[in-house]
Every structure is written in structure tokens, then in C-alpha cells.
Amino acid sequence: MEFLGIRIDGAEIERWLAEAQEFALPRLLQSAGQILLGLVVFLAARWVLARIERRITSKTESVLDDHIVEVVRRTASISVAAWVVWRLTHIWDLTGLAAFTVAVWIVALSFPLADFTAKMLRFVEEELVPKTETTFDDTALPLLNKVIRFLIIGVGVVIALDELDVDILPFVAGASVAGVAIGFAAKDTLSNLIAGVLLILDRPFHVGDRIEVWTAPTNTATWGDVVEIGLRATKIRTTDNLIIVIPNNEIMRRDIVNYTASGSHIRLRIPVSIAYNADAEKAKAVARRVALETEGVMAVPEPQILIRNFGESAIDLQVRVWISDARQRRTIGDHITDRLKRAFDRAGIEIPYAKRDLYIRAMPGDFPALPPAAAPAATAGAAPATTESPGERHE
Numbered sequence: 001m002e003f004l005g006i007r008i009d010g011a012e013i014e015r016w017l018a019e020a021q022e023f024a025l026p027r028l029l030q031s032a033g034q035i036l037l038g039l040v041v042f043l044a045a046r047w048v049l050a051r052i053e054r055r056i057t058s059k060t061e062s063v064l065d066d067h068i069v070e071v072v073r074r075t076a077s078i079s080v081a082a083w084v085v086w087r088l089t090h091i092w093d094l095t096g097l098a099a100f101t102v103a104v105w106i107v108a109l110s111f112p113l114a115d116f117t118a119k120m121l122r123f124v125e126e127e128l129v130p131k132t133e134t135t136f137d138d139t140a141l142p143l144l145n146k147v148i149r150f151l152i153i154g155v156g157v158v159i160a161l162d163e164l165d166v167d168i169l170p171f172v173a174g175a176s177v178a179g180v181a182i183g184f185a186a187k188d189t190l191s192n193l194i195a196g197v198l199l200i201l202d203r204p205f206h207v208g209d210r211i212e213v214w215t216a217p218t219n220t221a222t223w224g225d226v227v228e229i230g231l232r233a234t235k236i237r238t239t240d241n242l243i244i245v246i247p248n249n250e251i252m253r254r255d256i257v258n259y260t261a262s263g264s265h266i267r268l269r270i271p272v273s274i275a276y277n278a279d280a281e282k283a284k285a286v287a288r289r290v291a292l293e294t295e296g297v298m299a300v301p302e303p304q305i306l307i308r309n310f311g312e313s314a315i316d317l318q319v320r321v322w323i324s325d326a327r328q329r330r331t332i333g334d335h336i337t338d339r340l341k342r343a344f345d346r347a348g349i350e351i352p353y354a355k356r357d358l359y360i361r362a363m364p365g366d367f368p369a370l371p372p373a374a375a376p377a378a379t380a381g382a383a384p385a386t387t388e389s390p391g392e393r394h395e
Contacts, residue, residue: 067120297332
């Protein structure tokens, strides 16, 4: 028989088939045994972990043991599958594929390990952070969670490349050049990332603080609570339940007004004006009483009422009170202003408004008549003035 210009006889074909059978048959049997053994090990591991989960983890309130069982289950499944493939590559004398299998196994293991680490940090964040007095961990742990997750996966990739005898120095050099190019192309994003790290380190505010929002839409609340400090932007929920996302770089360039950084109590200043003919001491006493009767105003330190300025038509007072909850600043200010108006009306204290007094020294009819000598003389050469009655006409 001739095939593609090559003459092949029946004896040659029989010899090839015999060699193929001699090579493949024992390896097929070994492969089947390895796959069967791997399946048994996989099922046994799943059965043991299921019993542990039913007897131990289901009876505890903590999720820590649940995370441990989950990472062991995922790691065991990946390892058994990788071991079976690795054994098959050795059975069939595929040395290069065996090294590649080990590299893939290392990278695959990095993902459940990264997830386990992230869940552990999240467990610490949810269980332990609320019990601490400091708020640094509220912002640092989410950032640390993301960094460690990517770091574990990156270490797994580097170890896998080393297992394949791949020199990573060219990749590092290429990454450096690419990093410079990306840095120029994404300078705004990198600026926000750096600003996010500085926000976490400097801590001008923490999650839960109430700060002023200068980018709020028109006719909406201009302050809100910080709900998240991310690497790129900070999220603030206003008192209108609007979420405003502000780039970190924009925040670092502006003054930050934090109402709750030094505690929940702050001092509130309310301007009040009274007329000049009003009793200033009486007005101060009324304002002090109204302030102390308003809910949320602290008695110690006691309210202060000061004369700040003498205006054009009013005496400008300022009511200074300490309030126990900074988040009620505008509500308490509105209550004090409303009660002051009613209290001043009851006490007969005038609150002035813009007005002008016009003094007329004399009316037009009171002016004396001008003497004849004061009358304007006729201009020389001018025609004498004539009078004309209605209906008369001179031609």
C-alpha cells in the first residue's frame, strides 16, 4: 500500500499497532486508576468536611469556622484535581505539561487563599472594629483588604512563573516602562489614588463623620455623613438621602469642614437685631431664657448673648449656645429663631426692619411770594408777553 508517496506494507502497520498497544494500554490502565483514585480522595474529603460542618460549624454562631471549612474544601478540590492531572502527565511522559500543571495549581490556590484572607479581614472589620474607640480601622481595613487580596494573587503568579523557569526581570522592566506610560495617561486617576491614601493616613474625617459638601446640587442639603472612603473617591450621604461621590483629589484641594471630628457637641451662633429704643438687657434675658428652654441646648456651658455691632437702624446681638448633637444644628437654630420672634413680640421688644424717616421742613404753600424786584426782567428787544383768553384768536 502506498500513502503520500510512502510505501507501507501490512507488516509495517501491524508492527506500529503492536508498539502503540504496548505503549498505550498500560498507561491507559494507570490513567484510569489515577482518575479513580483521585475521585475517591475527592469524595472522601468532601464527606469528611461535610461531617465537620454539620457537627461543629453549624453549632457555632461565629462565621470564622465556616470560612475555614470553605477554604479547606476549595483548596482540597483544586489540589486533588491538580494532582490527578500531574500524575497523568508523568504517566504519559509529558514533562513540560507537568511543570505547567504545577504552575496552574499554584495560581489556582492563590484565589481561595486571597478570598479567605479578605473574609478574615472583613470578619475583623465587622466583629472587632465596632468595639474599638479609634476610627482609623474603619477606613484602613477596607483598603488593606483590597491590597492584600491582589498581593496574594500577584505572589502566586510570580511563584508560578518561577516554577516554569521564566525570567521575570524582562517583565519587571516592561512593567516599569508601561507604568510610566500609564502614569501619564491616567494622571488624574493616580492623583485620586494618592489622595485616597493620604486621606486614610491624615484622617481629616472618618466613616460616619458629618462634613460640609460644597458640590451639592442647588436646593439640596449641603452637608452629609461619610459612608465610604475609597481609593478613588469618597461617598457622602446628605440629609436628603442623596449619595454624592467626590474624587479624593478634589477633597484634598479644599477646606474640609468636619462637624463631628471633635465630638458631637458644637457651638451655634444665631444673629438677632433689636431696635435702638429697645431695652438691650431685657432682650438678652429673654434670649437666654428661650435658649435654655430649647431642646438640645446645653445648660453648661451656659448660653451667651453679646452685642456684636451697632448697625444703621438696629443693635446687632448674637446668641451663642452649645448644642449636644451637631447633626441637629439647623433644626435647633430654627427652633431658637422662631421662639425668639414670639418671645420678643410678647415682651414688646421691636425687631427692626429696613425703613426710612422723611422730615419735611416746609410745604410748598408756606413759601413767601417773591417781591416784584425779584421778578426776572424782560430781555431787551424781546416782544412783550401777551395773554390770551380761551376762545380768543389774534391774527
